[in-house]
Amino acid sequence: MTRITSVSLRRVLDSRGNPTVEADVLTESGGFGRAAAPSGASTGEYEAIELPPTEAIAAARRHAVPRLVDEVYAGNQREVDAALRGADGTEDFSEIGANSAVAISMAAAKAGADVLGAPLYQHLGGAFRGENFPTPLGNVIGGGEHAKEATNIQEFLAAPVGAPSVSEAVFANAQVHARASEILDERGIPAAKGDEGAWAPAVSDEEAFEIMDEAVSDVEDDLGFEIRFGLDIAASEMFEDGVYHYGDETKTPDEQIDYVAEMVDEYDLVYVEDPLDENDYEGFAELTDRVGDRTLICGDDLFVTNVDRLSEGIDVGAANSILIKPNQIGTLSDAFDAVELASRNGMDAVISHRSGETEDTTIAHLAVATDAPFIKTGTVQGERTAKLNELIRIADDAA
Ligand SMILES: C=C(OP(=O)(O)O)C(=O)O
Numbered sequence: 001m002t003r004i005t006s007v008s009l010r011r012v013l014d015s016r017g018n019p020t021v022e023a024d025v026l027t028e029s030g031g032f033g034r035a036a037a038p039s040g041a042s043t044g045e046y047e048a049i050e051l052p053p054t055e056a057i058a059a060a061r062r063h064a065v066p067r068l069v070d071e072v073y074a075g076n077q078r079e080v081d082a083a084l085r086g087a088d089g090t091e092d093f094s095e096i097g098a099n100s101a102v103a104i105s106m107a108a109a110k111a112g113a114d115v116l117g118a119p120l121y122q123h124l125g126g127a128f129r130g131e132n133f134p135t136p137l138g139n140v141i142g143g144g145e146h147a148k149e150a151t152n153i154q155e156f157l158a159a160p161v162g163a164p165s166v167s168e169a170v171f172a173n174a175q176v177h178a179r180a181s182e183i184l185d186e187r188g189i190p191a192a193k194g195d196e197g198a199w200a201p202a203v204s205d206e207e208a209f210e211i212m213d214e215a216v217s218d219v220e221d222d223l224g225f226e227i228r229f230g231l232d233i234a235a236s237e238m239f240e241d242g243v244y245h246y247g248d249e250t251k252t253p254d255e256q257i258d259y260v261a262e263m264v265d266e267y268d269l270v271y272v273e274d275p276l277d278e279n280d281y282e283g284f285a286e287l288t289d290r291v292g293d294r295t296l297i298c299g300d301d302l303f304v305t306n307v308d309r310l311s312e313g314i315d316v317g318a319a320n321s322i323l324i325k326p327n328q329i330g331t332l333s334d335a336f337d338a339v340e341l342a343s344r345n346g347m348d349a350v351i352s353h354r355s356g357e358t359e360d361t362t363i364a365h366l367a368v369a370t371d372a373p374f375i376k377t378g379t380v381q382g383e384r385t386a387k388l389n390e391l392i393r394i395a396d397d398a399a
């Protein structure tokens with residue numbers, strides 16, 4: 001029933017206006033799945049390889065499509081993803097491109113779900129999923145690689161941890177985003193938006209902390225449930241010549257650890273992603289030791305959704321959380337393996353978008369399927385609201 005009869009690939013636009021790979025998968029009983037690859041700007045050094053879409057499509061047509069069509073069942077995700085790995089033959093998908101691989105992997109999952117008549121989150125997560133919903137981490141203020149002339153810290157993320165429902169959480173983040181805009185106006189600070197729709201004002205990180213704190217407190221008072229905030233520091237992007245660059249100022253790795261630990265306590269941060277360079281397992285371990293009892297220290301560029309890098313991190317206690325981005329590793333099976341390894345070791349897996357996105361909503365289903373405590377997928381702006389609105393629909397469907 002779910003035998004794949006066709007895989008087609010095309011170039012479509014992503015949210016930055018760049019081309020990306022979209023895949024359509026059809027099965028013999030008429031099941032259909034469509035998915036598109038996202039794309040990062042602050043990519044980790046150890047991510048699977050994204051090829052220029054035209055090259056990725058040509059290579060996937062040559063190597064992967066013949067191994068899938070009439071050979072593999074879309075309902076068997078492990079088999080689909082093993083065929084993709086076999087077709088590629090490298091560790092990092094440098095032959096067919098992680099962009100082709102992830103688009104096909106996700107499209108096959110959707111085609112499998114379509115044939116089974118199950119929502120994607122249930123097909124991926126099983127009959128017992130749909131009970132728990134992730135708290136959305138909403139990017140409200142940001143800079144780094146996502147916006148020029150803005151904060152050094154890449155993302156200031158609202159976290160409505162006390163929201164009674166996923167819908168109320170989604171709307172709370174939108175309200176924090178709107179309140180941050182008012183505060184910027186009150187201070188006479190103009191702000192464009194970055195790649196993910198966060199405000200990108202030319203303010204210091206210190207001022208961004210203050211604005212975020214005020215916006216979160218105001219909306220918390222208004223809505224009557226707990227809202228905190230967190231960060232994606234994306235520190236690898238700041239790290240050069242052994243120090244972290246904050247504009248003209250620098251911090252040594254020890255100073256960076258002290259700074260992040262102080263911010264965790266001063267602002268009661270619930271989440272800190274990539275506080276240190278992607279090669280500094282020991283620094284991550286020291287920071288996790290200091291503040292890991294009261295906040296999530298999450299590895300994005302550190303782990304790149306890769307079980308080998310995660311295993312190294314587990315050995316030294318480098319973090320208590322991992323960011324999961326399917327396109328960093330290339331298939332849903334690999335992403336699930338990383339989630340499972342993390343949860344077997346008491347770590348939280350947070351599902352995430354990329355800064356370059358499409359209307360694809362797979363990660364909303366993935367977050368519910370894996371019981372993720374958080375999903376990072378923006379706050380406003382179409383390619384972000386596509387996932388947030390899908391989460392609201394999933395909650396309705398599961399009720
Ligand atoms: C979403 C992120 O940005 P990018 O997709 O640019 O890596 C991130 O760093 O977590």
Ligand SMILES: [Mg+2]
Binds near residue numbers: 300301
């Ligand atoms: Mg990150």
